Amino acid sequence: MPELRKDPIIGRWVIISTERGKRPSDFLIEPEKKRGGFCPFCEGHEDKTPPEVLSYRKPGTRPDTPGWRVRVVSNKYPALKIEGDLHRRGEGIFDLMNGIGAHEVVIESPDHEKDLVDLDVKHIEEVLWAFHDRILDLKNDARLKYILIFKNHGSAAGASLEHSHSQLVATPIIPKRVAEEIEGARRYYEYKERCIYCDIIRQEREADKRVVIENEAYLAWEPFAPRFPFETWVLPKRHALHFEEPKKDEYFYFAKIVKEILQRLNKALSHPPYNFIVHNSPIQDDNNGELHWHMEIIPKLTKIAGFEWGSGFYINPTPPEDAARFLREIDISNL
Amino acid sequence: MPELRKDPIIGRWVIISTERGKRPSDFLIEPEKKRGGFCPFCEGHEDKTPPEVLSYRKPGTRPDTPGWRVRVVSNKYPALKIEGDLHRRGEGIFDLMNGIGAHEVVIESPDHEKDLVDLDVKHIEEVLWAFHDRILDLKNDARLKYILIFKNHGSAAGASLEHSHSQLVATPIIPKRVAEEIEGARRYYEYKERCIYCDIIRQEREADKRVVIENEAYLAWEPFAPRFPFETWVLPKRHALHFEEPKKDEYFYFAKIVKEILQRLNKALSHPPYNFIVHNSPIQDDNNGELHWHMEIIPKLTKIAGFEWGSGFYINPTPPEDAARFLREIDISNL
Numbered sequence: 001m002p003e004l005r006k007d008p009i010i011g012r013w014v015i016i017s018t019e020r021g022k023r024p025s026d027f028l029i030e031p032e033k034k035r036g037g038f039c040p041f042c043e044g045h046e047d048k049t050p051p052e053v054l055s056y057r058k059p060g061t062r063p064d065t066p067g068w069r070v071r072v073v074s075n076k077y078p079a080l081k082i083e084g085d086l087h088r089r090g091e092g093i094f095d096l097m098n099g100i101g102a103h104e105v106v107i108e109s110p111d112h113e114k115d116l117v118d119l120d121v122k123h124i125e126e127v128l129w130a131f132h133d134r135i136l137d138l139k140n141d142a143r144l145k146y147i148l149i150f151k152n153h154g155s156a157a158g159a160s161l162e163h164s165h166s167q168l169v170a171t172p173i174i175p176k177r178v179a180e181e182i183e184g185a186r187r188y189y190e191y192k193e194r195c196i197y198c199d200i201i202r203q204e205r206e207a208d209k210r211v212v213i214e215n216e217a218y219l220a221w222e223p224f225a226p227r228f229p230f231e232t233w234v235l236p237k238r239h240a241l242h243f244e245e246p247k248k249d250e251y252f253y254f255a256k257i258v259k260e261i262l263q264r265l266n267k268a269l270s271h272p273p274y275n276f277i278v279h280n281s282p283i284q285d286d287n288n289g290e291l292h293w294h295m296e297i298i299p300k301l302t303k304i305a306g307f308e309w310g311s312g313f314y315i316n317p318t319p320p321e322d323a324a325r326f327l328r329e330i331d332i333s334n335l
Numbered sequence: 336m337p338e339l340r341k342d343p344i345i346g347r348w349v350i351i352s353t354e355r356g357k358r359p360s361d362f363l364i365e366p367e368k369k370r371g372g373f374c375p376f377c378e379g380h381e382d383k384t385p386p387e388v389l390s391y392r393k394p395g396t397r398p399d400t401p402g403w404r405v406r407v408v409s410n411k412y413p414a415l416k417i418e419g420d421l422h423r424r425g426e427g428i429f430d431l432m433n434g435i436g437a438h439e440v441v442i443e444s445p446d447h448e449k450d451l452v453d454l455d456v457k458h459i460e461e462v463l464w465a466f467h468d469r470i471l472d473l474k475n476d477a478r479l480k481y482i483l484i485f486k487n488h489g490s491a492a493g494a495s496l497e498h499s500h501s502q503l504v505a506t507p508i509i510p511k512r513v514a515e516e517i518e519g520a521r522r523y524y525e526y527k528e529r530c531i532y533c534d535i536i537r538q539e540r541e542a543d544k545r546v547v548i549e550n551e552a553y554l555a556w557e558p559f560a561p562r563f564p565f566e567t568w569v570l571p572k573r574h575a576l577h578f579e580e581p582k583k584d585e586y587f588y589f590a591k592i593v594k595e596i597l598q599r600l601n602k603a604l605s606h607p608p609y610n611f612i613v614h615n616s617p618i619q620d621d622n623n624g625e626l627h628w629h630m631e632i633i634p635k636l637t638k639i640a641g642f643e644w645g646s647g648f649y650i651n652p653t654p655p656e657d658a659a660r661f662l663r664e665i666d667i668s669n670l
Binding site: 007009180181275311316 | 341344346347349350351352357358359362414426427428483485490493502504510512515519520523531538542558559563564565607610611614631635636637638640641644646647648649652653654655661
């Protein structure tokens, strides 16, 4: 059973894989990339993954057979496991619990050659609905407090398989960065009685220096103090706590803006590896409306030294105003 | 002038290089490694760096000429600049100030072929004294609040030059991770009236599961909840707030334990790229004895996905108990 352990000084939880612990020699060989080799995510290879927990597929086709457009399976090498008790406990000064949770893979398309950005907007919308439906299901588990949606695209961004996919990790704790945002938004709300994200949206649309694009429901912009060059955030323009509570057509507009931002990043930066992560409100606690959910997209352009991990202090060589201008000026009309 | 900008939600400061802003095309070519090429840090090339601010050298030799053992110069491409006012100001909802600070390079040896681990203990001790003397000097600048000492070793760990060196960055803010440790230690102290680091040292020496080595004055161990495989911390065994206030012979013992830990990591992991960072107490504020200074050594073994940066949630494939055992059992008697 993996363990969740808490740093006693700053209170950050980490997952420790106690079962398949890596020995020193395991780090000496870079993991083989599967480019060109057998792909368990391709259509027709459904028996090479754990059974599907969700799929959108042609009427009349059976689970775990071809005919699907989007398919969700458990991760074959899960960071957390769904069976068991949390068993919160101490070890002297230290705190730990069992690594209970869920770890799922959203296979975004049956076609190995298509990245997320290549799918049409309607198809990307189905990927968003898959996140939605899985969140609703996992919400029923009272042990879980948070569901992280994220994507690693490209080997340098941490993807171990090339076939386009994203992931859900459901955890019994709220991840540190999200907890900090909730706390920061709460402090601002207590002081101003307004949502800080809504205030930022208002100010940024007026200033028009860091906004890249917007549509009927979403805004994409470069944050004022980004850690990374071309870090891009996408927010709903209305105050919305939960990703999984869209209004009619909102996922269509979200799919549309995500596709366009990825097209612009791809053209500006020659198809960089990237990650995205959705900062959503926690699934169990009523959080009094502090967080305004959003997606953070981070192209992997720079080497992050241990200095940054060790200090929490980042040096960003590209001002967000420059990044926004580059991304706005990119011509994607021929894509 | 670079800018220090504050994330309005979580309060993290980042440095934005507004002058030499990188354009998209700058990210397309990986920076050339200087292996085998001309090295500005080698003895005889003193005119290829900014003038030295400190050196330990043969009596009778002049600054910026050969004869030095350890040499400190300003970084040629500083992240922060020493001239000017902080000029703290707002931009609507946002906060920023000028990027005032110092950024120095400690060239650890005149010999290009020697890494820090290859230097003898007395020489490593001189590197520590160089950190010490530079801290004492920079402390005089009332605009500065913190001095980070760190090292990037190897290209994958962010080093842009091969010749062994470490760095000092003096900042007008306290970096986030350090501020969190100070706050965590303060909370514990209020509750227990004891130093949390001292309590951890006591418990870890008794449990003897995660300790790697110790000597007269220092302990090296794998923390209970490490983010990274083989992450190793070195602490003074006595309660000590400030790196720059050693007792007699303490730097000798610190040099000794750092050399031995690096030898063990090198042998266990085949000379991995690594970073170290010193978490020291702030230089201006009296911090009431919360922090216990220490060094964190992080071998660069895994790819850190944006998922980790985006969530603050880490998955560590090597339990620290295993890492400690591997490192203890390494035979370095023939080195």
